[in-house]
Structure formats: C-alpha cells, structure tokens
Amino acid sequence: MMNNGPIIQTTNLSRSFGDILAVDRISVSINPGEVFGLLGPNGAGKTTTVRMLAALLEPTSGEAYVAGFQIGKEDQKIRRQIGYLPEAPGLYDALTAEQNLAFFGAMYGVEEISRQIKRYLEMLGLWNRRYEPVATFSKGMRQKLAIARALLHEPEVLFLDEPTSGLDPQAARLVRKFIAELSGEGRTIILCTHNLDEADRLCDRVAVVNGHLLALDSPKILRRKIFGRKVVFHLLEAKIDFEQVLLAFDFVSEVHLVENKILVSVEDPENNNPALIRALIEAGAEIQFVGELRRRLEDVYLELMKSAEGINNG
Amino acid sequence: MDRIKAIIVKEWREVFKNKFIFFTVSFLPLMITALPLGILYFATGSENFGGVTTADLPPQFSTLCGELSGGDCMLYYIVTQFLLLFMMVPVIIPMTIASYSIVGEKTTRTLEPLLVTPVSTLEILIGKGLAGIIPAVSATWIGYLLYAAGAHIMVDNPAVVGKLFDPLWMTAIFVVGPLLSIFGVSIAVMISSRVNDPRIAEQISGIFVLPIVGLFIGQTMGLILVNQQFILWMAGILVVLDSVLFYFAVQIFQRETILSRWK
Ligand SMILES: Nc1ncnc2c1ncn2[C@@H]1O[C@H](COP(=O)(O)OP(=O)(O)O)[C@@H](O)[C@H]1O
Numbered sequence: 001m002m003n004n005g006p007i008i009q010t011t012n013l014s015r016s017f018g019d020i021l022a023v024d025r026i027s028v029s030i031n032p033g034e035v036f037g038l039l040g041p042n043g044a045g046k047t048t049t050v051r052m053l054a055a056l057l058e059p060t061s062g063e064a065y066v067a068g069f070q071i072g073k074e075d076q077k078i079r080r081q082i083g084y085l086p087e088a089p090g091l092y093d094a095l096t097a098e099q100n101l102a103f104f105g106a107m108y109g110v111e112e113i114s115r116q117i118k119r120y121l122e123m124l125g126l127w128n129r130r131y132e133p134v135a136t137f138s139k140g141m142r143q144k145l146a147i148a149r150a151l152l153h154e155p156e157v158l159f160l161d162e163p164t165s166g167l168d169p170q171a172a173r174l175v176r177k178f179i180a181e182l183s184g185e186g187r188t189i190i191l192c193t194h195n196l197d198e199a200d201r202l203c204d205r206v207a208v209v210n211g212h213l214l215a216l217d218s219p220k221i222l223r224r225k226i227f228g229r230k231v232v233f234h235l236l237e238a239k240i241d242f243e244q245v246l247l248a249f250d251f252v253s254e255v256h257l258v259e260n261k262i263l264v265s266v267e268d269p270e271n272n273n274p275a276l277i278r279a280l281i282e283a284g285a286e287i288q289f290v291g292e293l294r295r296r297l298e299d300v301y302l303e304l305m306k307s308a309e310g311i312n313n314g
Numbered sequence: 315m316d317r318i319k320a321i322i323v324k325e326w327r328e329v330f331k332n333k334f335i336f337f338t339v340s341f342l343p344l345m346i347t348a349l350p351l352g353i354l355y356f357a358t359g360s361e362n363f364g365g366v367t368t369a370d371l372p373p374q375f376s377t378l379c380g381e382l383s384g385g386d387c388m389l390y391y392i393v394t395q396f397l398l399l400f401m402m403v404p405v406i407i408p409m410t411i412a413s414y415s416i417v418g419e420k421t422t423r424t425l426e427p428l429l430v431t432p433v434s435t436l437e438i439l440i441g442k443g444l445a446g447i448i449p450a451v452s453a454t455w456i457g458y459l460l461y462a463a464g465a466h467i468m469v470d471n472p473a474v475v476g477k478l479f480d481p482l483w484m485t486a487i488f489v490v491g492p493l494l495s496i497f498g499v500s501i502a503v504m505i506s507s508r509v510n511d512p513r514i515a516e517q518i519s520g521i522f523v524l525p526i527v528g529l530f531i532g533q534t535m536g537l538i539l540v541n542q543q544f545i546l547w548m549a550g551i552l553v554v555l556d557s558v559l560f561y562f563a564v565q566i567f568q569r570e571t572i573l574s575r576w577k
C-alpha cells in the first residue's frame with residue numbers, strides 16, 4: 001500500500017471492443033477516502049472503466065494501480081481489497097438473503113461471517129427478512145442486499161455502478177444516504193452515474209466522461225469554471241454592436257443575441273454586472289430587465305456532451 | 315476447498331428448486347434401472363428359455379460367456395445389453411445441472427458479482443462441475459446397485475449375477491461413468507456460454523449423448539461387442555477428450571472471456 005499517495009491511479013487507460021473504443025486514454029488519480037464520480041451518458045464507458053479497475057476486464061492499453069496493486073498483474077490482491085456493486089444486483093433468487101451473503105462471504109474468505117452479515121443487514125434494514133428468499137424482495141431491497149454483499153469483506157475501495165438507477169425516489173434516497181454514511185467511514189468510493197444531481201450531492205470530485213475524459217473537478221468548480229454562469233439582458237432593441245461592447249471585457253467569454261435579449265457568459269455576475277450595465281447604457285441600450293439564466297444542471301451537462309460530440313466528429 | 319464446497323451447496327440449493335432438474339436427476343436413473351429389470355423379469359419367466367444355445371447369440375458374444383450354459387449366456391447377454399444405457403445417466407444429469415446453472419447465472423446476471431471475488435476460474439468450474447458430477451455418479455452407482463440386486467433376485471445362477479461384478483462392469487461403472495460425467499459438464503459449459511435459454515443448451519448438449527445411443531444400437535444389432543477391451547478403449551478416449559474439453563472450459567470461463575465474449 002502506498003502511503004499518502006493516490007489509492008487509484010490510471011494512466012491512459014483504454015479499452016476497445018472490436019471497433020468500438022469504449023474507454024479512451026483515461027488518466028485520473030483518486031485519493032484515499034474520496035468519493036469520486038464517473039459521470040456520463042449511457043455508453044460513455046463508465047462500466048467498462050470500473051470493470052477494468054475491478055480486475056474483471058483487461059485494458060487494451062494503458063495501466064492502472066488499485067490499492068497499490070497493478071491491474072492485470074496483481075488481480076488476485078486487488079480483488080481482496082475492493083467491493084463492487086454491478087449494474088444489475090445479480091443475486092441468487094432461490095437463496096435467502098442470508099444464504100446469499102454467506103455464499104459471497106465464503107468466496108471472499110470472510111472470517112466471522114455471521115457477525116458481518118448481521119452488521120450489514122441491520123444497517124440496511126434487512127435483518128428481519130434474512131430468512132426470506134430474495135425472489136420476494138423489491139428492487140430497492142435487492143439493491144441494498146447487493147451493497148451489503150459488496151461490503152462484507154470490509155474493502156478499502158468500493159465501486160458502485162449506477163447504484164440508484166431503476167429505483168423509486170424513496171429507495172434511491174435511502175441508498176444515497178447510505179453511500180454518504182459509508183464515505184463518512186473513510187472508504188474510497190467510485191460512483192458511476194448518469195445522474196448529475198447524484199454526482200453533485202455525493203461526490204468530492206467528478207470526472208465527466210464520454211469515452212474519454214471531458215472534465216475533472218469538484219462539482220462546484222465544474223459548474224462554475226467549466227460551464228460559467230449566464231446573465232440575460234432584456235433590451236427594448238438588441239443591436240449587433242452591443243456584442244462587441246460586451247466582448248471587450250476580459251470576464252466575458254461568450255455573447256449571444258436572441259431577439260431582444262442578450263445572453264452573456266460571465267465569471268462572476270455579482271461583481272461583473274454593474275460594469276456591463278454601464279457599458280450597455282453608454283452604448284445606447286435601453287435595459288428592461290437583467291437576470292441570471294438559471295440553467296438546470298442537466299442542461300449544463302447536455303451542453304457539455306454536445307460540445308464533446310462536436311469535437312469528436314471533427 | 316471452502317469455496318468449492320460453498321459453490322456446490324449453492325448450486326444444489328438453486329438447481330434442485332427446479333422441478334425439471336429434480337425430475338431428470340431422479341427419474342432418468344430410475345427408468346434406466348427399471349427397464350432392464352423388467353426385461354430380465356420377462357426373460358427369466360418365459361418357458362422356452364432353457365432351450366437356448368450359444369448359437370442363438372451373436373458369435374462374438376459367446377466368447378464372453380466362458381463356462382456359462384446357453385440359457386445363462388443369453389441372460390448375461392441381456393444383462394450386459396443395458397450397460398451402455400446405464401452410461402447415459404452420468405452424461406445427461408451433469409449436462410442438465412450445468413446447463414441450468416450456467417445459463418441461469420447468465421440470465422440473472424449473477425456471474426459478475428461472483429467473478430469480482432477472489433475465487434479462481436478453476437474453483438468455480440470444479441464447484442459447478444462437482445455439483446453436477448456428484449449427483450450423476452451417485453445416481454449411476456445407486457442405479458447399478460439396484461440393478462445388480464434385482465438381477466440377483468431374478469436370476470438363479472450366481473455365475474450370471476457374478477458377471478455384473480466382473481472387471482468389465484466395474485470399469486464401466488466406476489471409471490467410465492465419472493469420466494462421462496466430466497465430459498457432460500465440459501460440453502455444457504461450452505454450450506452454455508453461447509446460448510441464453512437453458513432448454514436450448516440442454517438440447518444442444520443432448521446431441522453429445524447420441525454417440526452413446528449409437529453404441530447401444532450398434533451393440534443391440536451385434537455390430538459392436540462390449541467387452542473389457544472396448545470399455546478400456548472408451549475410458550482411454552474419454553481421458554483424452556475430457557482433458558481437451560476441460561482445458562477449453564477453463565479458457566471459456568476466464569473473467570475476460572465471460573464479460574466480453576459470451577453471448
Ligand atoms: N462486452 C462488450 N462487447 C462489446 N461492446 C461493449 C461491451 N461492453 C461494453 N461495450 C461497448 O462499450 C461502450 C461503453 O459501454 P459501457 O462501459 O457499458 O458504458 P456505460 O457504463 O457508461 O453506459 C458502449 O458502446 C458499449 O456498447
């Protein structure tokens with residue numbers, strides 16, 4: 001185990017399936033105790049990435065270290081250090097909750113398996129149903145049981161592949177709360193999601209991926225730095241010259257004219273707006289309203305994906 | 315060892331909940347035991363049986379009879395006819411169990427969480443294999459013992475019954491049987507990696523039972539003589555076949571292969 005260093009480190013990690021380049025040269029460092037999000041739409045390569053890190057799939061090129069061990073070379077050691085929640089919970093329906101966990105406990109060679117089963121079934125509110133076959137469980141209960149399974153051997157690193165997808169809002173909230181608790185215990189968590197809101201709420205840092213790495217930062221900085229903020233000026237009449245007036249400012253990155261409105265991307269609206277308003281009035285604009293264009297996180301994200309597509313398609 | 319044991323127990327808990335599998339494992343051997351016993355019953359009961367001479371039997375077979383009289387040789391002939399039929403039990407049972415277990419894990423997507431644990435490919439295959447082989451071999455042996463007991467009751471000449479315990483039968487039941495069950499499991503693994511319906515997996519696997527049926531028919535028609543040499547050849551060929559097939563099964567059961575190339 002490397003002290004103080006990253007617990008996961010990938011260098012140009014890539015994987016293709018035939019002609020499909022699923023993961024394209026991803027290089028990231030993940031710190032111990034961090035909740036690290038992999039955010040991207042379906043087919044972005046999130047599952048493929050965590051499967052490589054979980055020593056399930058071999059990379060086509062590039063390398064990665066997990067908990068100090070190199071993938072492809074020390075896979076058996078990695079498997080002991082990690083917990084993994086796959087996209088589908090994958091439980092044995094004919095077996096009871098307890099039998100399911102006991103089986104996986106045996107696969108991990110967990111000592112004191114009964115104690116561990118009790119601990120996690122209680123924590124997740126499934127203890128009373130331990131003797132019932134999983135076939136009778138709801139989606140949310142299955143997901144919780146699958147999370148318990150990933151924790152039995154007290155792994156240092158936990159991979160969660162879309163832990164709340166397909167769950168009803170209440171079950172999703174419970175699962176998120178539990179993830180937050182786990183991270184409080186100091187575990188490193190890698191969370192795959194296509195839900196921006198979830199990444200925003202749970203993650204310390206988020207890697208936005210679509211095959212390759214598009215952006216990587218804390219959710220807060222990502223929103224501000226990468227996406228900026230937009231101010232909208234409603235004018236009596238929007239003239240094309242106003243665009244030049246606004247673009248003259250350093251802190252303005254983009255200006256769009258739409259009918260009688262001007263959309264301006266600025267770094268810091270609270271401090272920048274007075275100067276912009278003054279400049280527009282001096283240029284002869286008659287301002288009716290000024291406001292911030294409240295963009296939903298989803299919109300921001302879609303925009304990022306769209307611009308990435310533009311880059312990819314030339 | 316603990317892992318293999320856990321896998322076997324898990325497989326049984328799952329697989330025997332399935333009525334079809336339960337039926338296959340219990341009724342197939344029962345039927346294959348009952349059928350020859352029934353025929354034996356009618357053969358010993360028939361009146362003009364004493365008049366049979368060795369000349370009525372396939373000529374190669376009479377050499378197997380040694381000192382036995384014509385009628386007893388006929389009985390031994392009938393008894394031995396069913397040896398190959400018995401050999402279907404150790405192939406079909408593990409094929410059925412392994413097909414259901416592997417295709418089942420595929421459709422319920424339980425393989426991925428299993429593969430992410432430190433369990434080795436070999437442990438998984440041995441566990442899954444034994445989960446099919448143990449009931450198959452037990453069923454074969456129990457069927458054989460019932461058959462021998464039934465023959466003992468129905469046939470008067472102990473020399474005929476004694477033939478059921480000669481090296482020919484012993485090799486068949488205790489060597490060829492287990493080898494055939496390994497064959498069945500390996501075939502099922504390969505086919506299960508390609509299909510998503512356990513019944514289809516089972517049907518395709520069924521094709522591999524045909525050679526045994528073919529041998530049985532060949533034997534009935536007097537084309538093949540099932541003697542010690544034949545059984546030893548069968549064992550030898552199976553050892554080679556099992557090694558090759560098991561090698562491929564291990565390749566097919568690599569994590570990488572399962573997650574990237576299975577259908
Ligand atoms: N086993 C596989 N065989 C072929 N293509 C695959 C396989 N697994 C994933 N892919 C492809 O790789 C790309 C990334 O998939 P995936 O990692 O599942 O993305 P995500 O989890 O972000 O939805 C997709 O185009 C997908 O079709």
Ligand SMILES: [Mg+2]
Pocket residue numbers: 043046047048087161162
């Ligand atoms: Mg995925």
